[in-house]
Amino acid sequence: MGDTKSTGEGNSALGKKSFKRSKSHFADRVTADGRDGWPVAAGRYRLVVSRACPWASRAVISRRLLGLEEALPMAVTDPIQDDRSWRFTLDPGGRDPVLGIRYLAEAYEAREPGAPGGVSVPAVVDVASGRLVTNDYQQLTLDLATEWRDLHREGAPDLYPEGLRDEIDEVVEEVYEDVNNGVYRAGFATGQEEYEAAYEGVFRRLELLSGRLAERRYLVGDTITEADIRLFTTLVRFDAVYHGHFKCNRHKLTEDPVLWAYARDLYQTPGFGDTVDFDHIKRHYYQVHEGINPTRIVPLGPDLSGWLTSHGREELGGRPFGDGSPPGPVREGEEVPAAGRP
Structure with missing residues (x-):
């Protein structure tokens, strides 16, 4: 999952002898029953992605296959990061038109000031509060396939059959x-x-x-x-x-x-x-x-x-x-x- 400019993709630590991808710091889940405090709801969240990032691309593909485009609107960042990481310079005025922010880092900061682990995509942001909900790229697509089922399009495939x-x-x-x-x-x-x-x-x-x-x-x-x-x-x-x-x-x-x-x-x-x-x-x-x-x-x-x-x-x-x-x-x-x- 894309994060810092030093590695570009993935929450990672580049040590003296090895590359290690760290776990997502924000592992809340958006679920049908809202057990983590984030219930599935059409239009409540914004999916922030980079088309450059393979981890984010998983979510983009899943969202499209399942027909969740209207229920989970998407923001696409500039593929080139600066020192503050993912930015919305592809949008008019350099701001995401829904969240009103210039950098995805602002949603991270709203959730937890000074949070460790870098700024990564894919990220789900709560639109009303502007706070990051999750950057758990491993779980996100599984939840789109299962927890978001009530909002799937007619004819959506079962991407994670039981x-x-x-x-x-x-x-x-x-x-x-x-x-x-x-x-x-x-x-x-x-x-x-x-x-x-x-x-x-x-x-x-x-x-x-x-x-x-x-x-x-x-x-x-x-x-x-x-x-x-x-x-x-x-x-x-x-x-x-x-x-x-x-x-x-x-x-x-x-x-x-x-x-x-x-x-x-x-x-x-x-x-x-x-x-x-x-x-x-x-x-x-x-x-x-x-x-x-x-x-x-x-x-x-x-x-x-x-x-x-x-x-x-x-x-x-x-x-x-x-x-x-x-x-x-x-x-x-x-x-x-x-x-x-x-």
């Missing part, structure tokens, strides 16, 4: 440790051994995932689930930033036939690719991570046109939305600009 939760949890834990967070441990390593261990973990897990997906369309069951969302947000960034910027360069995503076809299948599914902004992704990583890329030069490549090519994964069967249906058109005002699309 009968498959143990298997989903097992898969997402492995994906998180070795892939989602593994690329960061490689990219921000400060020692050769640390880097090599993370690098080997990334590609060992990608090889296992490629084998798992060779004869099945989705990671768990025959429909899209939380597991697919979590893997996708790393895969879609792999060639654009992780391969070069984070030195995860054994091979590109496009060089693994199974994972490349799987990623294209998801990208072309409504709710996935239509939330991805490659311009934001590239500018954020290459311009914010000055310790890795001191020149702040943003590469022109890779060629993105391949994301729209045929993938052939339909032959494996599967039902993307189960008994449900795909989401409708992207909400007006939330379209990804042409600069961010293939």
